[in-house]
Amino acid sequence: MKQPIVGYHRDAENHWVAELACGHNQHVRHDPPFVSRPWVTTSEGRQSMRGHTLECVKCDRGCESDR
Numbered sequence: 001m002k003q004p005i006v007g008y009h010r011d012a013e014n015h016w017v018a019e020l021a022c023g024h025n026q027h028v029r030h031d032p033p034f035v036s037r038p039w040v041t042t043s044e045g046r047q048s049m050r051g052h053t054l055e056c057v058k059c060d061r062g063c064e065s066d067r
């Protein structure tokens, strides 16, 4: 299910985690060359992706809220 990004925080290992409108969290790593998300490394980039939708597999699986 597509869910918009409503916020961000860092996890214990300093990776960025997107907070989705559904209440689930999703890692948005920038880990080249495997995962390239240079936007997540800057505050401007993260702001620009606020409201962007990500596919939330936790919704599809009926997982409980992460927060």
Ligand SMILES: [Zn+2]
Pocket (backbone or CB within 6 Å): 003, 020, 022, 023, 024, 056, 057, 058, 059, 060
């Ligand atoms: Zn979800």
